[in-house]
Amino acid sequence: MADPLLFNPHTYDPAHFDPETRRLLRATVDWFEARGKRRIIEDYRTRAWLGDFLAFAAEEGLFATFLTPASAAGETEGDKRWDTARIAALNEILGFYGLDYWYAWQVTILGLGPVWQSDNAAARARAAELLGQGEVFAFGLSEKTHGADIYSTDMLLEPDGEGGFRATGSKYYIGNGNAAGLVSVFGRRTDVEGPDGYVFFAADSRHPDYHLVKNVVDSSKFVSEFRLEGYPVSAEDVLHTGRAAFDAALNTVNVGKFNLCTASIGICEHAMYEAVTHAHNRILYGRPVTAFPHVRRELTDAYVRLVGMKAFSDRAVDYFRTAGPDDRRYLLFNPMTKMKVTTEGEKVIDLMWDVIAAKGFEKDNYFAEAAVEIRGLPKLEGTVHVNLALILKFMRNHLLDPVAYEPVPTRLDAADDDFLFRQGPARGLGSVRFHDWRPTFDAYGHLANVTRFREQADALCDFVLKAAPDEEQSRDLDLLLAVGQLFALVVHGQLVLEQAALTGLDEDVLDELFAVLVRDFSAYAVELHGKDSANEQQQLWALGAVRRPVVDEARSARVWQRVEALSGAYEMNP
Ligand SMILES: Cc1cc2nc3c(=O)[nH]c(=O)nc-3n(C[C@H](O)[C@H](O)[C@H](O)COP(=O)(O)OP(=O)(O)OC[C@H]3O[C@@H](n4cnc5c(N)ncnc54)[C@H](O)[C@@H]3O)c2cc1C
Numbered sequence: 001m002a003d004p005l006l007f008n009p010h011t012y013d014p015a016h017f018d019p020e021t022r023r024l025l026r027a028t029v030d031w032f033e034a035r036g037k038r039r040i041i042e043d044y045r046t047r048a049w050l051g052d053f054l055a056f057a058a059e060e061g062l063f064a065t066f067l068t069p070a071s072a073a074g075e076t077e078g079d080k081r082w083d084t085a086r087i088a089a090l091n092e093i094l095g096f097y098g099l100d101y102w103y104a105w106q107v108t109i110l111g112l113g114p115v116w117q118s119d120n121a122a123a124r125a126r127a128a129e130l131l132g133q134g135e136v137f138a139f140g141l142s143e144k145t146h147g148a149d150i151y152s153t154d155m156l157l158e159p160d161g162e163g164g165f166r167a168t169g170s171k172y173y174i175g176n177g178n179a180a181g182l183v184s185v186f187g188r189r190t191d192v193e194g195p196d197g198y199v200f201f202a203a204d205s206r207h208p209d210y211h212l213v214k215n216v217v218d219s220s221k222f223v224s225e226f227r228l229e230g231y232p233v234s235a236e237d238v239l240h241t242g243r244a245a246f247d248a249a250l251n252t253v254n255v256g257k258f259n260l261c262t263a264s265i266g267i268c269e270h271a272m273y274e275a276v277t278h279a280h281n282r283i284l285y286g287r288p289v290t291a292f293p294h295v296r297r298e299l300t301d302a303y304v305r306l307v308g309m310k311a312f313s314d315r316a317v318d319y320f321r322t323a324g325p326d327d328r329r330y331l332l333f334n335p336m337t338k339m340k341v342t343t344e345g346e347k348v349i350d351l352m353w354d355v356i357a358a359k360g361f362e363k364d365n366y367f368a369e370a371a372v373e374i375r376g377l378p379k380l381e382g383t384v385h386v387n388l389a390l391i392l393k394f395m396r397n398h399l400l401d402p403v404a405y406e407p408v409p410t411r412l413d414a415a416d417d418d419f420l421f422r423q424g425p426a427r428g429l430g431s432v433r434f435h436d437w438r439p440t441f442d443a444y445g446h447l448a449n450v451t452r453f454r455e456q457a458d459a460l461c462d463f464v465l466k467a468a469p470d471e472e473q474s475r476d477l478d479l480l481l482a483v484g485q486l487f488a489l490v491v492h493g494q495l496v497l498e499q500a501a502l503t504g505l506d507e508d509v510l511d512e513l514f515a516v517l518v519r520d521f522s523a524y525a526v527e528l529h530g531k532d533s534a535n536e537q538q539q540l541w542a543l544g545a546v547r548r549p550v551v552d553e554a555r556s557a558r559v560w561q562r563v564e565a566l567s568g569a570y571e572m573n574p
Pocket of ligand 1: 147172175217223381385386
């Protein structure tokens with residue numbers, strides 16, 4: 001029987017969506033299964049361009065349906081809307097079959113971000129038309145010499161005296177830069193100093209002044225370097241100017257980075273079927289490898305971590321879709337999906353690879369691909385550091401200063417998430433307020449490890465009140481990031497429990513997951529204890545926050561049975 005908590009293509013039927021969404025998701029799964037495992041892996045190994053997949057997507061109108069907001073759709077195109085729930089579902093499927101497919105779709109989302117946020121009706125109409133023709137898009141923000149420092153852009157726009165510009169400069173690490181019908185490019189005017197000079201404009205990768213230099217990575221992902229040489233930017237191509245252009249960049253990344261969590265979930269799911277099936281059927285010294293207690297522990301930890309990743313991400317969708325000018329809680333949960341869920345994904349793969357060892361290198365399996373690709377997700381759309389630093393801005397308000405909000409239900413409805421394209425200024429994060437996290441934990445007070453973890457969360461509140469970093473320490477990002485990891489764990493636990501309550505998640509699995517989170521909290525506390533600038537009070541606090549999870553052999557055995565049942569539950573069509 002299929003595990004109800006994991007995606008399984010054999011039984012997948014997203015009946016909770018409308019008929020067209022359901023059809024498109026299922027058709028995508030069927031396309032991959034028909035293509036078969038050998039071909040998929042061969043394409044990955046030979047770095048083949050994704051033309052066949054994109055042709056399928058174009059024929060089905062997949063990207064056009066999922067990525068055209070209702071406001072840009074025609075009157076008869078009722079299935080088109082920007083619906084984060086179904087976008088998340090497609091991320092998971094694409095991650096499951098190969099991150100390269102996901103990447104072409106992901107950078108299309110990023111490329112569309114500045115367009116859908118723009119008031120430029122001509123550019124919006126052009127983008128909708130290109131999507132309808134099955135074109136992909138690209139997001140030209142990064143540059144070779146500037147990394148995360150996007151303020152320092154060297155893409156220069158010189159006024160042409162006729163209301164437009166000539167753009168000259170390079171972009172680096174730009175996905176789909178080889179093929180995009182529209183590339184959203186970030187630059188600055190040569191005649192205006194400071195933030196008022198920023199410009200986001202639409203370029204065409206087929207224009208003669210657009211020069212594709214190379215693919216900077218060795219992959220089916222086309223992560224391009226391109227150069228514009230006096231590229232003509234007319235008023236019709238300008239998407240945003242001044243501070244709004246900078247906000248459009250950050251708000252686009254806000255929308256885009258949400259996709260990394262579900263992509264990493266898909267990777268882990270496929271890898272898990274392979275890993276458990278292999279380990280369970282491999283006989284050493286007359287017994288299956290899964291008879292070893294340490295193997296059971298590792299696979300069980302991997303499984304519950306994965307269930308936690310899914311629960312957190314599903315719940316984050318609800319906050320994303322419910323967001324508005326008066327509810328910006330998504331600005332915390334969003335970088336959490338990015339840095340926490342994707343780093344959990346790395347741990348899941350590591351745990352399984354320790355078990356399957358040599359098998360994880362074999363070229364005929366998905367696992368070897370998973371082991372490589374899972375590493376990318378924490379590094380894209382801002383590094384773990386950048387996202388953790390962002391999360392810290394919310395810590396005090398979240399932990400100590402809750403306010404009342406209307407309850408947020410599960411959001412699988414067919415709504416158009418138009419707020420994501422009018423998020424407004426990216427500033428003011430310190431003023432975002434949150435609902436109280438405590439009642440969610442109280443509701444699961446009967447689970448031993450939730451209670452244990454709650455002690456640690458309460459201890460973190462004490463830390464913030466009594467031992468918070470002083471002014472000098474608050475410039476020491478090395479120390480702060482260790483605190484950020486502790487805070488991220490509390491937020492992770494909170495949304496996992498909220499989702500558990502909404503879906504009736506198995507309580508054995510939940511308790512086993514919280515045993516892992518208790519260990520994680522203890523480990524990060526010890527890390528904080530060892531930080532160079534941690535003062536004596538902070539060191540004492542850190543060791544005092546270490547807890548041992550509550551062991552329950554019968555519970556662990558029941559969870560193990562669920563893991564064991566994954567053996568043979570899915571194998572991709574050869
Ligand atoms: C496969 C791939 C695809 C990509 N696709 C695109 C794309 O389509 N479009 C696009 O525009 N970009 C793309 N990128 C670029 C990507 O977003 C950048 O890699 C990312 O922004 C980080 O820049 P960097 O890797 O150069 O690191 P750097 O910015 O050089 O960072 C170096 C170190 O400093 C730390 N750091 C930097 N700033 C801060 C801060 N404020 N707080 C704390 N720590 C900080 C970082 O964490 C890191 O450890 C892609 C990159 C890759 C590898």
